[in-house]
Each structure stands twice: as C-alpha cells, then as structure tokens.
Amino acid sequence: MIPAEPHSTASDFAVQLSGEPSAYYQRLHPWCIVCQLPPMRSLIVCRFRKRPEAEAHLKILRQLMPNARYLLVFDAGS
Numbered sequence: 001m002i003p004a005e006p007h008s009t010a011s012d013f014a015v016q017l018s019g020e021p022s023a024y025y026q027r028l029h030p031w032c033i034v035c036q037l038p039p040m041r042s043l044i045v046c047r048f049r050k051r052p053e054a055e056a057h058l059k060i061l062r063q064l065m066p067n068a069r070y071l072l073v074f075d076a077g078s
Contacts, residue, residue, distance in 0.1 A: 033058050036069040
C-alpha cells in the first residue's frame with residue numbers, strides 16, 4: 001500500500017497507482033507543461049488546475065534547464 005500524504009486526493013492516488021493520470025484527473029488539471037523532444041515528440045511534464053501555478057512552475061523549469069524547450073498548453077480534452 002502506498003502511504004497517502006495529508007493533502008493527497010483520490011485522483012492523486014489513482015495517478016500513483018497506474019503511473020498515468022486518469023481521465024478525471026486530466027479534466028481537473030487542464031494546464032500542462034509540455035517538453036518538446038526530438039524528433040517531433042513531446043512529453044507532458046506536469047499538469048495544473050490553474051494557469052498562474054503552471055506559469056510559475058514553467059518559469060522555474062526554464063531557469064533550471066535553459067536549453068530544454070517547454071510549452072504551456074491548455075488541454076481541453078476530447
């Protein structure tokens with residue numbers, strides 16, 4: 001059993017178990033930071049509920065790894 005942190009939610013627990021976010025988690029966290037990888041590949045680094053949180057995290061990522069290419073995107077889902 002994975003120990004739950006005090007601020008963990010059921011959707012966070014689902015992400016921990018499967019390794020991939022559930023559809024419900026993705027709908028709750030539409031703001032994504034995407035890392036562009038060669039050739040024509042991308043990887044979602046993290047997801048956020050609010051745009052200002054995503055922008056703050058993106059700013060830190062760009063300071064830590066200035067050579068990597070990151071994008072902030074809104075994932076509207078299907």
